[in-house]
């Protein structure tokens with residue numbers, strides 16, 4: 001079984017809801033198993049060791065706060081310096097998602113921070129390939145996939161007066177499901193290459 005972890009932090013439940021949608025997409029592919037792990041739990045040494053040894057892909061998720069990953073998520077990022085030095089996550093697949101109260105809201109900066117983090121770990125970044133449906137006046141809102149138009153990772157918008165049961169909206173959740181499915185298909189095909197790279201220490 002190919003394993004993909006989703007490490008995320010969420011204060012009000014929006015990122016947690018998006019994480020569940022990514023998980024749904026991952027688990028829709030036979031032979032791949034996704035797991036949700038909060039960034040607080042991922043601070044534990046045993047959890048980091050499990051991620052290093054047993055997962056081919058790790059997807060990072062955080063709300064965008066003041067234009068960057070949350071402090072909670074940054075704590076997780078900084079806790080991985082022991083992974084960085086021996087390059088224990090080298091060649092693993094990586095990707096990301098974020099949520100903001102605004103449609104843009106500087107979310108691209110959060111996704112960039114996460115991509116740089118993955119690069120520091122030597123990981124292989126997989127972007128979003130959901131073509132935006134251009135927000136046409138003729139189309140139903142629920143069909144507006146990737147409506148905020150992010151490509152480094154999923155960038156969703158959640159109304160600040162709704163909790164994680166009602167936001168982000170359906171179209172962002174569908175985008176996250178599609179991204180999870182792509183990550184799963186990609187990782188499944190890549191798995192033998194990952195094993196070969198590891199065996200040859202490339």
Ligand SMILES: Cc1cc2nc3c(=O)[nH]c(=O)nc-3n(C[C@H](O)[C@H](O)[C@H](O)COP(=O)(O)O)c2cc1C
Pocket residue numbers: 009010011012013014015016062063064065066067068099100101102103104105106107158160
């Ligand atoms: C201190 C603070 C800073 C925020 N900064 C941004 C921001 O820069 N861009 C944005 O789009 N939303 C911003 N927001 C809104 C949150 O990103 C949004 O409510 C998000 O859905 C929260 O995710 P969560 O429910 O997973 O915690 C901010 C909220 C707070 C409390």
